[in-house]
Amino acid sequence: MKINRYILASRLKSIVIHTFLIxxxxxxxxxxxxxxxxxxxxxxxxxxxxxxxxxxxxxxxxYLAWTEGNFAVYCLNSLIYTVSxxxxxxxxxxxxxxxxxxxxxxxxxxxxNMFLAAMMIPLPGSFVPLYVLMNxxxxxxxxxxxxxxxxxxxxxxxIFLLKTFFDKMPSDLEDAARIDGCSKLGIxxxxxxxxxxxxxxxxxxxxxxxxxxxxILATLLLNDKSLMPLQRGLMVFQGVHSVxxxxxxxxxxxxxxxxxxxxxxxxxHIIKGLSSGAxxx
Numbered sequence: 001m002k003i004n005r006y007i008l009a010s011r012l013k014s015i016v017i018h019t020f021l022i023x024x025x026x027x028x029x030x031x032x033x034x035x036x037x038x039x040x041x042x043x044x045x046x047x048x049x050x051x052x053x054x055x056x057x058x059x060x061x062x063y064l065a066w067t068e069g070n071f072a073v074y075c076l077n078s079l080i081y082t083v084s085x086x087x088x089x090x091x092x093x094x095x096x097x098x099x100x101x102x103x104x105x106x107x108x109x110x111x112x113n114m115f116l117a118a119m120m121i122p123l124p125g126s127f128v129p130l131y132v133l134m135n136x137x138x139x140x141x142x143x144x145x146x147x148x149x150x151x152x153x154x155x156x157x158x159i160f161l162l163k164t165f166f167d168k169m170p171s172d173l174e175d176a177a178r179i180d181g182c183s184k185l186g187i188x189x190x191x192x193x194x195x196x197x198x199x200x201x202x203x204x205x206x207x208x209x210x211x212x213x214x215x216i217l218a219t220l221l222l223n224d225k226s227l228m229p230l231q232r233g234l235m236v237f238q239g240v241h242s243v244x245x246x247x248x249x250x251x252x253x254x255x256x257x258x259x260x261x262x263x264x265x266x267x268x269h270i271i272k273g274l275s276s277g278a279x280x281x
Contacts (some may be wrong), residue, residue: 002012007080027122032256032260035249035252035253036249036253037052037053037054038245038246038249039061039062039246039249039250039252039253040054040058040059040061040246041054041056041058041146041246041247042056042246043104043244043245043246043247046246057131058246059142061247061249062250062253062254063252064247064250065167065237065247065254066177066250066254069233069237069251070233071224071230071233071251071254071255072235073225073226073228073233073235074228074229074230074232074233075230075258076213076233077226077228077229077230077233078212078229078230078258079229080143080211081143081146081147081150081206081209081211081229084147085147085150085151085202085211086152086203086207086208086211088099088149088151089154089158089198089203089207089237090148090154090158090203090204092151092155092194093154093155093158093159093162093191093198093203094162094188095188096115096155096159097158097159097160097161097162097163097165098166098188098192100159100160100163101163101166101167102166102168102169102174103184104190108135112137112163115155115159115160116156116160117158118156119156119157119160120273123153124216126152126153127217127220128214130149130152130217131220131221132150132156134149134221140221141221141222141223141224141227143227145221146217146218146222146227146229149221150210150211151215153210153217154203154206154210154211156196157203157206157276158203158207158253161197161199161202161203162199162200162203165195165196165199166196167193169191169192169195172189174187174191177190177191201266204266205262205263205266207230208259208262209263210215211229212229212230212231212258212259213259214229214231214232215231215232215235218232219232219235230255231255234251234255237251238251247260248271
């Protein structure tokens with residue numbers, strides 16, 4: 001009888017927890033569903049049709065948003081920025097984290113503590129010195145200037161995560177690689193990086209989200225419409241079509257879809273990287 005009560009209590013607890021998690025998930029997913037629903041309606045029916053699924057689908061909103069809103073250029077710019085920044089962050093942060101973790105050199109702890117201290121500075125607080133620096137270098141309103149700034153923004157956290165991971169890496173693997181003739185760069189390339197894939201996946205998705213959704217720094221540095229990323233272009237598009245809600249929702253859907261697909265494709269690696277506690281395996 002006690003066993004049955006224990007099983008009943010355990011199942012009841014599981015039902016309560018799963019019900020709560022489902023409700024939380026629905027509250028997160030419902031705005032996305034409402035955005036998609038509104039993007040398929042017309043401006044005349046969006047406030048009249050109260051059904052969850054529209055009676056008539058107006059896919060023409062996506063065509064108008066893509067052509068009139070110049071979303072093709074904005075999407076291409078965001079793709080270039082995201083790929084370049086994430087690649088730069090992964091390469092630089094992995095090299096720096098490997099050096100901080102496995103190499104011995106003067107001032108190692110001081111430099112690493114500087115990166116940790118940079119994490120305590122609010123993100124908008126770094127935008128002013130970045131803008132002044134880019135202005136003096138003549139890189140304002142250029143792709144390379146924006147990419148370098150975004151790499152700088154994502155370095156501190158990425159170095160911290162990867163150093164924690166590399167600290168757990170067994171030294172036997174390095175010794176075996178040295179016996180096989182690997183240099184320090186060879187060990188980083190062929191041993192450290194493959195083992196750090198879960199941590200790199202976390203860094204990739206977090207920084208992809210940051211770059212894809214970044215707006216303030218793009219507003220400060222980029223004035224040319226041909227250089228604007230998606231979020232900056234979306235605000236320009238909103239200013240022109242602020243009353244046409246379905247068209248605006250179609251633009252928002254276009255902006256949100258790529259990063260959602262990236263997250264879903266890397267979900268396994270992200271969960272593994274966060275739940276493993278930086279244990280190499």
